[in-house]
Amino acid sequence: MSKRSSAKYKLDRRMGENVFGRPKSPVNRREYGPGQHGQRRKGKMSDFGIQLRAKQKLKGYYGDVTEKQFKRTFQEASRMKGDASQNLIGLLERRLDMVVYRAKFAPTIWAARQLVSHGHIRVNGVKCNIASRRIAVGDVIELGSKAQEMALVIEAQSLAERDVPDYVSPDGTSKVQFTRVPTLDEVPYPVRMEPNLVVEFYSR
Structure with missing residues (x-):
């Protein structure tokens, strides 16, 4: 990590x-x-x-x-x-920690990486703790049962400052599917x- x-x-x-x-x-x-010197003219x-x-x-x-x-x-x-x-x-954008962040399972990218490294994330039903894992189109990313009750996750899901992008398709509150590789214009x-x-x- x-x-x-x-x-x-x-x-x-x-x-x-x-x-x-x-x-x-x-x-x-x-x-x-x-x-x-922060206010100096650059x-x-x-x-x-x-x-x-x-x-x-x-x-x-x-x-x-x-x-x-x-x-x-x-x-x-x-x-x-x-x-x-x-x-x-x-x-x-295909990094596992980034997909977890985009899915609003964590409030920050660092919290997303911690969720992954602590074993709270499943990829296609299998636990994965490698934050840099490359996600393929069609992969399903899911929160573990313990993580679903964590205050950090509940806080992230209620954040109004960002939305789940189109290329991450939610299935309920604890599961998403990576539907396509985004272009620069699509990344929020x-x-x-x-x-x-x-x-x-x-x-x-």
């Missing part, structure tokens, strides 16, 4: 955007960066800086996926047919993601 290596909202403040779309984000109160960013920022934002959104994992996912996406940036998003990101810049960053 990838350990969260930084404070949850540090990414928000560094990027100056509410990356996770959470109501408690400090960016909702202050748009400038952290520290005593200089023009280089092309490399813009690409790096896009990569950090996308990688951070998926819950501090390690650089090694993220680069491996990009390499796989670039070998697939079609647009590498769309392929990258499709592969990231709270901020604009630019996977094309990530492709440029790794293709240098």
Whole structure:
């Protein structure tokens, strides 16, 4: 399991955007960066800086996926047919922890990863504790009986700030089916993601 290596909202403040779309984000109160120099006027960013920022934002959104994992996912996406940036998003959205998060079984991506690693999630009826497992179209993801009564799960399901996307089809409150691999436009990101810049960053 990838350990969260930084404070949850540090990414928000560094990027100056509410990356996770959470109501408690400090960016909702202050748009400038952290520290005593946070309000300084920023200089023009280089092309490399813009690409790096896009990569950090996308990688951070998926819950501090390690650089090694993220680069491996990009390499796989670039070998697939079609647009590498769309392929990258499709592969990231097929992670088990992400499907659990999209299904509103957990309030945050980190809570979703914890649910998976603690053995509370079943894929096609079989318990799975690997957060990075790649989900296939047609797979059924289900909450274990204990998890259905957890306060964390009940809280997540009542969140009004996000909806279950079309490519995750609910069957009751504790089961969903992954119906198709989404395109960038279908993924409900709270901020604009630019996977094309990530492709440029790794293709240098």
